[in-house]
Amino acid sequence: MGEAIVITSGKGGVGKTTTTANLGAGLAKAGNKVALIDADIGLRNLDVVMGLENRIVYDLVDVVEGFAKLKHALIKDKRFENLYLLPAAQTRDKTAVTPDQMRDLVGQMKADFDFVLIDSPAGIEQGFKNAVAGADKALVVATPEVSSVRDADRIIGLLEAQEKHKPFLIINRIRADMVKRGDMMDIDDMIEILAIELLGVVPEDEAIVVSTNRGEPAVLNPQSRAGEAYRNIVRRLQGENVPMMKLEDDAGFFGRLRKLMGFKG
């Protein structure tokens, strides 16, 4: 029996889809059987971030409505044969699916996969309720900005009220240079305010944009700092104890050397 993990945030554009794609590819690379569900019905995106947009035949709503079999709707990844995507419907809206239906679907998928990752839409309405319905664990993505932290706090409140998920925090798009001059909240500030356990910190990284352009998750790029952060989160999701990566604004030789030594240990 696998584990279902929802990636959510409240606010849009903070990195849920990016995180889902990277953790999915990373977990698959580590040998797990992984399924990604794009629960952002009407705003399908995970397919393009994964570079799988040309292979879609059926979608989540087709499966839930019994129009297509799950195994026919799942798209196999081009890089890993143990990685699959269930795309969102693009021409329907969130009300096409209910939380009960999602719970059934995710439950069914957990029997076949080690990890089922669910990419949640923004908001706290039905789309969010659908996305969290079948999840065992929730990852809350937030950027170090007032509006994102506020929305994350709201989501954490909703998740904790359900008493089903213990939410974990992923801080995304942090910039060491801005933190250093006091113009961006740092990791400790965010943990203090949100009062949940930290799972990982992903730096702002141009490689994310480049990798999204290509449909190749950055986690597979050994040069990318964000990719490295995602690789660490993947290991933590598998139960390993990995120290948090040091925030650095200089990617020079010494910076890289220190970083390498920091984490090999």
Next chain:
Amino acid sequence: MFDLFAKVFGRDDASKEVAKERLRLVLVHDRTSLSPQAMENLKNDLLKVISEYMDIDDQGFRVDFSRHDDAMALVANIPIRSVKRKSLSQ
């Protein structure tokens, strides 16, 4: 150099401090789910009760959340114009 300065003198105007302070206040409202309207009602109710005992300056009357060490507190600042003789004799 600038960093050293900032460390030594402590930059209170650093924008992250502003962000944290604003978040702190906004989250108390969010978490207690007290809307600005509810705060206004609370204030008016307090005003009504306290006015039975003393004459207070309702212009200067302020109710707000504030942090004391690690706990949040509801702090009211109530300027008194005069204390009513009646309430004292009771």
